[in-house]
Amino acid sequence: MYVGRFAPSPTGPLHFGSLVAAVASYCEAKANQGQWLVRMEDLDKPREMIGAADDILHTLVAFGFQWDDEVVYQSQRTSLYQEAFEQLQRKGLIYPCSCSRKEIADSANNGIEGLVYPGACRNGMLQLRSQHAWRVKVTDEMISFNDAIQGHQSQLLSRDIGDFVLKRADGLFAYQLAVVVDDASQHITHILRGADLLNSTPRQIYLQQLLGFNKLDYAHIPLVVNESGDKLSKQNLAQPIKKEHAPQLIFDALVFLGQNPPLSIKQSTLSEIWEWAITNWQLSKISHKPSINI
Ligand code: GLU
Secondary structure, three states: OOOEEEOOOOOOOEEHHHHHHHHHHHHHHHHHEEEEEEEOOOOOHHOOOOOOOHHHHHHHOOOOOOOOOOOOEEEHOHHHHHHHHHHHHHHHOOEEEEOOOHHHHHHHEEEEEEEOOOOOOOOOOOHHHHEEEEEEOOOEEEEEEEOOOEEEEEEEEEHHHHOEEEEEEOOOEEHHHHHHHHHHHHHEEEEEEEEEHHHHHHHHHHHHHHHHHHHHEEEOOOOOOOOOEEEEEOOOOOOOOOOHHHHHHHHHHHHHHOOOOOOOHHHOOHHHHHHHHHHOOOHOOOOOEEEEEE
16 A cells, blocks of 8 residues: 655745645655645744645645545644654653754764764763753664665765754754654655655654654655755745646646656646646656756
């Protein structure tokens, strides 16, 4: 059984970059007779835009997407994250860390995504501060996986990332923990998402191993970037997608995904477009580049 998902963060309305991820995960799930679920990743309340979650769901409906179970909201699942957190705590795998950004910057090496935490609080907090984060201990073991689009990937968490945060100093659970718990509890089998999350995948595989969860299959599609190479986002004012342009935009997303849709489908109804897209869908036609400029 194939269970895929689309997991938008409600930091703004859907833009072309998020549509591409939705179209790809939807077509791949449906072409495999699978289920497609939607999860609202609204854990980071300070970054949320009021009304964006509803707006995203309305836009998905207007574009003809149909999900196979109720939408799940991360903001309502704190107890699940807490349970996983306590499981790791009981095993002695996490520790409180009170280091400030500056303290870390003063002694850390660069990794692949910023500084590698040097482990200063591993054996007890250096400074006793009431506001502190919680980090998970990583090991020297290489984490490898085969991405269905980007190919073989491997990371040494201790060298490339360092002990990473599972619970932030403001008390919020980190994306890396929430996503792993949610994917397991929703019985997701396949992850298809933007290549900006390729570097996060080994951290997620590592947490799945620690928590005894099943392995997942991964496929990371090229990221949609603007002329300056930046990911489309609310911050760089990516245009929200409008339902009046749905056929054209789904067509454009299929072109971006290498599916060569016939021009005629722009004049078709949404259900005809989806039928074409799912029947003709081929994951192997997607470019293997990490990003494509539009
Ligand atoms: N919520 C994340 C985002 O919008 C996606 C997370 C995921 O697909 O794992 O970038």
